[in-house]
Amino acid sequence: xNDKKFYITTPIYYPSGKxxxxxxxxxxxxxxxxxxxxLCGYDVMFLTGTDEHGQKxxxxxxxxxxxxxxFVDNIVAAPGGVLDLWKLMNISYDRFIxxxxxxxxxxxxxxxxxxxxxxxxYKGSYKGKYCKPCESFWTESQLVDGKCPDCGRxxxxxxxxxxxxxxxxxAGRVRxxxxxxxxxxxxxxxxxxxxxxxxxxxxxxxxxxxRTSFTWGVPVDFDPxxxxxxxxxxxxxxMTALGYQNSQYHDVEKFWPADAxxxxxxxxxxxxxxxxxxxxxxxxxxxxxxxxxxxxxxNGDKMSKSKGNVVDPHLLxxxxxxxxxxxxxxxxFPFGSDGNFTNELLIQTINNDLANxxxxxxxxxxxxxxxxxxxxxxxxxQSAELDDELIxxxxxxxxxxxxxxxxFQFQNALEEIFKVIQRANKxxxxxxxxxxxxxxxxxxxxxxxxxxxxxxxxxxxTVLLTPFMPESCGRxxxxxxADESARTWxxxxxWGVLPAVVSVTKGENLxxxxxxxxELSELDAIMEETKKAALPQLEVExxxxxxxxxxxxxxxxxxxxxxxxxxxxxKSDKLLKFTLDDGTGTDxxxxxxxxxxxxxxxxxxxxxxxxxxxxxxxxxxxxxxxMLISAVHMEKGEECLHLLxxxxxxxxxxxxC
Ligand code: ME8
Numbered sequence: 001x002n003d004k005k006f007y008i009t010t011p012i013y014y015p016s017g018k019x020x021x022x023x024x025x026x027x028x029x030x031x032x033x034x035x036x037x038x039l040c041g042y043d044v045m046f047l048t049g050t051d052e053h054g055q056k057x058x059x060x061x062x063x064x065x066x067x068x069x070x071f072v073d074n075i076v077a078a079p080g081g082v083l084d085l086w087k088l089m090n091i092s093y094d095r096f097i098x099x100x101x102x103x104x105x106x107x108x109x110x111x112x113x114x115x116x117x118x119x120x121x122y123k124g125s126y127k128g129k130y131c132k133p134c135e136s137f138w139t140e141s142q143l144v145d146g147k148c149p150d151c152g153r154x155x156x157x158x159x160x161x162x163x164x165x166x167x168x169x170x171a172g173r174v175r176x177x178x179x180x181x182x183x184x185x186x187x188x189x190x191x192x193x194x195x196x197x198x199x200x201x202x203x204x205x206x207x208x209x210x211r212t213s214f215t216w217g218v219p220v221d222f223d224p225x226x227x228x229x230x231x232x233x234x235x236x237x238x239m240t241a242l243g244y245q246n247s248q249y250h251d252v253e254k255f256w257p258a259d260a261x262x263x264x265x266x267x268x269x270x271x272x273x274x275x276x277x278x279x280x281x282x283x284x285x286x287x288x289x290x291x292x293x294x295x296x297x298x299n300g301d302k303m304s305k306s307k308g309n310v311v312d313p314h315l316l317x318x319x320x321x322x323x324x325x326x327x328x329x330x331x332x333f334p335f336g337s338d339g340n341f342t343n344e345l346l347i348q349t350i351n352n353d354l355a356n357x358x359x360x361x362x363x364x365x366x367x368x369x370x371x372x373x374x375x376x377x378x379x380x381x382q383s384a385e386l387d388d389e390l391i392x393x394x395x396x397x398x399x400x401x402x403x404x405x406x407x408f409q410f411q412n413a414l415e416e417i418f419k420v421i422q423r424a425n426k427x428x429x430x431x432x433x434x435x436x437x438x439x440x441x442x443x444x445x446x447x448x449x450x451x452x453x454x455x456x457x458x459x460x461x462t463v464l465l466t467p468f469m470p471e472s473c474g475r476x477x478x479x480x481x482a483d484e485s486a487r488t489w490x491x492x493x494x495w496g497v498l499p500a501v502v503s504v505t506k507g508e509n510l511x512x513x514x515x516x517x518x519e520l521s522e523l524d525a526i527m528e529e530t531k532k533a534a535l536p537q538l539e540v541e542x543x544x545x546x547x548x549x550x551x552x553x554x555x556x557x558x559x560x561x562x563x564x565x566x567x568x569x570x571k572s573d574k575l576l577k578f579t580l581d582d583g584t585g586t587d588x589x590x591x592x593x594x595x596x597x598x599x600x601x602x603x604x605x606x607x608x609x610x611x612x613x614x615x616x617x618x619x620x621x622x623x624x625x626x627m628l629i630s631a632v633h634m635e636k637g638e639e640c641l642h643l644l645x646x647x648x649x650x651x652x653x654x655x656x657c
Contacts, residue, residue, distance in 0.1 A: 004040075004041055004042045004043060005042060005043050005044075005045075005254065005255060005259075006034075006037040006042040006043070006044045006045070006259050006260075007044075007045045007047070007242075007255040007256070007257075007258045007259050007260075008030055008033055008034055008037070008044070008045070008046055008047070008258070008259060008260045008261075008262070009030070009046075009047045009048070009238050009258055009260070009261050009262065010026050010027050010030045010047070010048040010262055010263075011026065011051075011262075011263045011264065011267060012048065012049040012050050012051040012097065012099065012234055012237050013048075013049075013050050013051060013082060014050070014051050014052075014054075014056065014057070015050045015051075015052060015057070015071075015072045015075035015076050015081075015082060016056050016057055016060055016075075017060075017075070017305060018075070018312070019082055019085055019313070020303060020310045020311055020312060020313065021296060021303070021310075021311035021312070021313050021316070021329075021341065022264070022295065022296045022303060022311075024085070024089060024313040024325075024329070025293070025296050025329050025333075026262055026263070026264060026293060027048060027086065027089070027091055028089065028091070028326045028329050028330065029262060029293065029329070029330060029335060029408075029410060030046065030048070030262045031046070031089075031090070031091045031092055031093075031326075031467075032326070032330060032410060032467040032468050033260065033262075033405070033408065033467070034046035034092060034093075034094075034467075035092060035466065035467035035470065036405050036467040039463075039466060039467060039488075039489045040402075040489050041489060044094065045094050045095065045242075045251065045254075045255045046092060046093045046094045046095075047093065047094065047095045047096075047097065047237075047238065047241050048086070048091070048093045048095075048096055048097075049095075049096050049097035049098055049099070049237060049241065050072065050076050050082060050096075050097075050098050050099065051099050051230070051233075051234040051237070052068075052072040052076070052098055052099045052100045053099055053100070053216055053217040053218065053227070053230050053233055053234075054135045054216065054217065054230035055132060055135060055211070055213075055214045055216070056132060056133060056135060057071060057072060057216055058214050058215070058216035059132075061216075068216045069100065072098075072100065076098060080314070083096070085313060085314065088313075088314065088317055088322060089313065089317065089322055089325075089326065090322055090323075090326070090470055090471060092470075095241050095249075097237050097240070097241040099218075099233055099234060099237060101248075103240065103246040103247075103248035103249075104237060104240045104241070104246070105218050106245070106246050107236065107239075107240040107244060107245035107246045108218045108228055108232070108233050108236060108240070109218060109219070109220070109221045109228075110245040111232075111236055111245055111282065112163075112209075112218075112220060112228055112232070113221070113222060114282060115165065115278075115281050115282065116163070116222070118281065119166070120165060120166045120169065120281040121163050121164065121165055121166070121209060122163065122164055122166070123161065123162070123163055123164075124161075124162065124163075124164050124206075125159065125160070125161055125162065126158060126159060126160050126161075126162040126164075126208045127158070127159040128140070128157075128158060128159075128208075129143060129155040129156065129157065129158065130155060130156055130157075130158040131148035131150065131151065131153060131155045131156075132156065133148075133151055133153055134148055134150050134151050134153075135229075135230050135231070136148065136150060136231075137158070137207075137208050138155060139202070139205060141200075141201060141202070142196075142200075143155060150266050151266075156602060157604070157605055158213075158601075160211070160212050160213060161212060162208045162209075162210050162211065162212070162226070163208070163209050163210040163220070163223075163226065164206040164207065164208055164209060165206060165207045165208075165209045165232070165274075165277070165278070165281070166206055166281075167204050167205065167206050167207045167273070167274060167277050168203060168204050168205065168206050170204075170276070170277035170280050170281070171198050171203055171204035173276075173277075173280055174198065174204070174272075174273055174276050174277055174280075175194060175198045175199075177276055177286065178190050178193055178194050178198075178272060179194060182289070183272075183276075183286070183287075183288070183289065183290055184268070184272050184290050184292070185289065185290070185291050185292070185336070185408075186291075186292065186336035188336070189265065189268050189272070189292045193268065193269065193272045193273060197269060197273055198273070204273070207229075207274060208229060209228065209229040209232045210223075210226040210227065210228060210229055211226070211227055211229060212225050212226055212227075213599075213601060214227070215227060217229075217230060217233065218233050231270050231274065232274075232278065235270060235271070235274065235275045235278060236278070238258055238261065238287070239252065239256060239284070242254075242255050242256055244256070256284070256285065257284075257285040257286060257287050257288055258287040258288065258289075259287075259288050259289060260287075260288070260289045260290075260291060260408075261287055261289070261290045261291070262291050262293060262408075263290065263291070263292055263293070264292070264293060264294075264295060265292045265293065265294055265295060265338075266295075268290070268292035271290050271292075272290055272292075275287075275290075291335070291336075291408050292336070293335050293336060294333070294334070294335070294336060294337040294338040294339060295338045295339075296311075296329075296333065296338070296339050296340075296341045297338060297339070297340050297341065298310075298311055298340075298341050298342070299340070299341075299342055300340055307531075308527070308530045308531030308532070308533070309527070309530075309531070310530075311341060312530075313325065315526065316346070319519075320346070320350055320514070321472075321511075322471065323468075323469035323470070323471055323472040324350050324354055324469075324511060325346075326468055326469060327349075327353070327354065327414075327468050327469050328345075328346050328349045328350065330410040330411065330414065330468055331349055331353060331410075331411060331414045331468075332345055332346075332349055332411070333411065334409070334411050335408055335409065335410055335411065336408075343519070343520055343523045343524075344516070344520065347514050347516050347519055347520070348516070350511065350514055351513055351514055351516070353418060354510070354511035355511045355512065355513040355514070356513075357418060357421045357422055357425060358418075358421055358461075358465075358510070358511065359509065359510050359511040360425065361421055361424055361425050361428075361454070361457075361458060362458055362476055362479060362480070362510060363506065363509060363510070364428060365428075365451060365454040365455060365458060365480070365504075366479050366480065366504050366505065366506040366507070367506050368433050368434075368437075368451055369451050369455070369504040369506075370504065370505070370506050371437075372433070372437050372440070372447060372451075373448065373451070375503055375504050375505060375506075376501060376502070376503045376504070377448050377451060377452055377455075377500065377501055377502050377504070378444065378445070378448050378501065379500050379501055380444070380445045380448065381445050381446075381448045381449035381452060381500065382445035382446045382448075382449050383449050384446065384449070386427075386430060386431065387449065387450075387453050389423070390420075390423055390424060390427045390453055390457060391453065391456075391495055393419070393420050393423050394420050394424075394456065394457045394460045394461070394495065395460070395493070395494070395495045397416060397417065397420050397460055397461070397464065397492070398460070398464065398489075398492045398493045399493070400416045401413045401416050401417065401464050404416060410468075413464075414465075414468065417461050417464055417465060420457055420460070420461055421457075421461055423457075424454055424457040424458070424461075427450075427453070427454065427457075428450075428454065431450045433447055433450055433451065436450070452498070452500070452502070455480050455481075455498055455502060455504065456495060456496065456497070456498055458476065458480055459477075459480055459482050459486055459491075459497065459498055460492050460495075462476045462477060462480075462482070462487075463487055463488070463489070463491065463492040464492055466487070472510055472511075475507060475510060476510065478505070478507065479504065479505055479506065479507045480498070480502070480504055481498065481499075481502040481503045481504050481505070482497075482498060485497070486498055541632075541633070541634075554657075555613070556611055556613065557611065557612050557613040557655070558609055558610070558611055558612075558629070558655070558656035558657075559582055559583070559609070559610055559612050559652075559653055559654065559655055559656065560583075560607055560608070560609060560646055560650045560651065560652060560653065560654040560656065561580040561581065561582045561583075561588065561590075561607070561608050561609070561610045561612075561628075561652055561653075562580065562581040562605070562606070562607050562608075562652045563578055563579075563580060563603045563604050563605060563606050563607075563608060564579045564580060564581050564587065564604070565578070565579040565604065566578050566579070566600035566601070566603045566604055567600050568595060568600060569591065569619075569620050569622065571620070572595070572620050573595060573596075574593040574594075574595050574596065575591050575592065575593055575595060575619060575620060576591070576592055576593075576594055576595050576598065576600055576603075577589065577590075577591055577622060578590045578591070578592065578603075578628070580608075580610065580652075581652040581653075582610070582612060582652055582653055583651065583652040583653015583654070584653065588610075588612070588625050588626065589622070589623060589624065589625055590610060590624050590625060590626050590627065590628055591619045591620070591622055591624040592624075592627070592628045594628075594630065594641055594643065596641075597640075597641045597642075597643075598643065603643070605648075606643075606645050606648075607645060607646050607647065607648050607650055607652075608628055608629070608643055608644060608645060608646070609628070609629040609644045609646060609656060610626045610627060610628050610629065611626055611627050611629065612625070612626045613626075614626055614627055628643060628644075629643075629644045630642060630643050630644060631644060
């Protein structure tokens with residue numbers, strides 16, 4: 001039995017839209033690590049998946065006019081979806097979890113109940129701020145300039161009965177884990193976590209772990225109306241996918257604790273603080289390593305759908321090949337820091353490293369073996385002192401590479417490989433095989449040795465490049481005559497593994513050079529199109545030509561009003577009933593047909609504008625004393641409505657004129 005085991009995970013992705021290059025970055029890194037460990041002889045479990053619950057998905061599904069399940073199915077499993085993308089990118093995951101899978105739901109319900117029974121989950125009332133896009137709760141003091149500290153967007157007031165997890169109870173142990181062990185890397189992230197969330201004013205706060213304002217989540221089975229907070233649901237995927245608290249799988253004993261969780265920097269907080277605390281509450285062993293990688297920006301700017309600057313991995317794979325893209329992602333950016341993706345850098349990396357250095361080395365070596373020896377090297381070889389440096393550099397490569405890979409420093413590991421590749425190219429120039437070939441009788445054995453040394457260097461580099469570019473490496477092995485035994489981890493540490501009379505076949509060009517100027521202009525044109533498509537297609541209503549005299553206009557009494565309460569009108573899917581403070585001291589009731597665009601709880605506390613001298617009117621049996629003012633426009637054939645909201649500093653009753 002193999003006792004070398006390795007369990008590695010990616011975050012599970014929100015299927016709220018198409019995945020982009022940032023998502024592919026983490027998955028490719030995890031894939032390279034999983035393949036590297038398999039190469040080293042480990043029994044690997046590589047888990048990825050999708051995180052399918054939460055208000056954001058519920059809202060998006062409503063907008064799209066489908067059920068939440070249909071919505072996520074469409075993004076995860078439909079052609080061109082998440083599963084297809086991972087197939088395209090050659091992601092060798094062993095298991096794919098969807099948090100809507102029945103076995104996961106069952107586990108989460110049991111886990112929630114167990115934490116409730118052990119006293120770590122209790123019922124209270126939640127009052128604070130909520131960032132809908134991030135599905136995160138914040139206290140007032142955690143906000144940055146009143147906005148979500150993660151994404152910088154507006155937060156909303158939230159108050160509801162909710163369950164809480166006693167995170168505060170585990171603050172000391174989590175702090176110790178972060179400060180006194182190597183659990184979280186890079187180290188630079190440790191102090192940020194401890195200072196901002198544990199050693200902050202008020203200490204680590206208990207975490208709200210249930211919601212009642214929407215339904216798309218794992219139901220709390222002992223308290224109908226509550227659904228489990230999406231992060232508790234999502235984090236436990238790392239264990240439920242092994243069969244924890246379900247009978248779908250039976251791998252907990254074998255693979256838990258995880259050897260490495262790879263996650264992006266903005267979700268380190270959940271993984272470094274709450275995830276260990278949840279596990280402590282359940283008396284479970286903690287993962288061995290959490291690595292918070294940096295973000296990929298595009299041309300120095302955060303990628304975002306609305307800016308139309310989201311880089312599409314489908315497009316790039318199609319144009320340059322999956323391996324080139326995988327390689328670029330891990331070669332160009334240090335894994336722990338942010339990276340700036342530019343099209344120039346992508347093309348430059350492909351041209352310099354893959355076309356010039358690696359591609360040339362392989363094609364020159366195999367072409368010369370074919371040309372001078374008809375593809376089969378002779379037994380007789382003559383070594384020279386000139387060989388020593390290349391041989392010792394290549395033979396020592398595996399240990400230098402391993403040192404970097406064990407630290408998840410993909411860029412440095414690749415750098416070590418490329419030092420050997422560059423040295424081998426220089427060795428060709430030093431030995432000038434074309435000059436040796438002029439007198440084959442005298443120089444044949446020397447030329448054979450030169451080519452053999454080049455093939456061995458290529459072989460060792462290719463073994464170690466396999467986790468990054470599996471498909472291309474298979475093709476290189478075939479060209480240089482490396483059989484299975486010459487492709488192994490053990491063989492990468494040995495010199496002279498290829499048979500002396502190795503047979504070589506020159507194949508097609510592995511990495512064609514790209515015409516930078518032409519390619520950049522084509523990519524720019526595609527980007528422009530994407531940007532245009534991302535812009536809302538506005539249809540502005542024609543302006544009225546009939547004029548209104550000033551006195552008539554002045555008869556309309558517009559006032560600032562504050563929303564004291566707001567609720568859906570029973571049996572109507574259009575109407576919201578507002579109770580408003582209009583500054584007179586008596587509540588004003590207005591009904592408005594805007595339920596399609598707003599949830600009542602979003603509006604409480606807002607300052608709106610109403611016309612208050614319209615004659616009262618009955619709607620669904622209730623009186624409406626005026627009308628709220630909205631901006632309305634058409635977008636992609638759909639009517640869009642925005643209530644006019646004004647500065648909260650404007651007092652109720654203020655007249656608009
Ligand atoms: O956070 N560069 O899902 P998600 C690098 N469901 N990485 C990026 C990136 C970029 N530009 N944009 C996103 C979630 N990512 C949760 C995870 S795990 C229990 C639940 C990374 O789809 C991001 O940092 O929003 C995160 O690690 C991952 O993509 C998934 O993001």
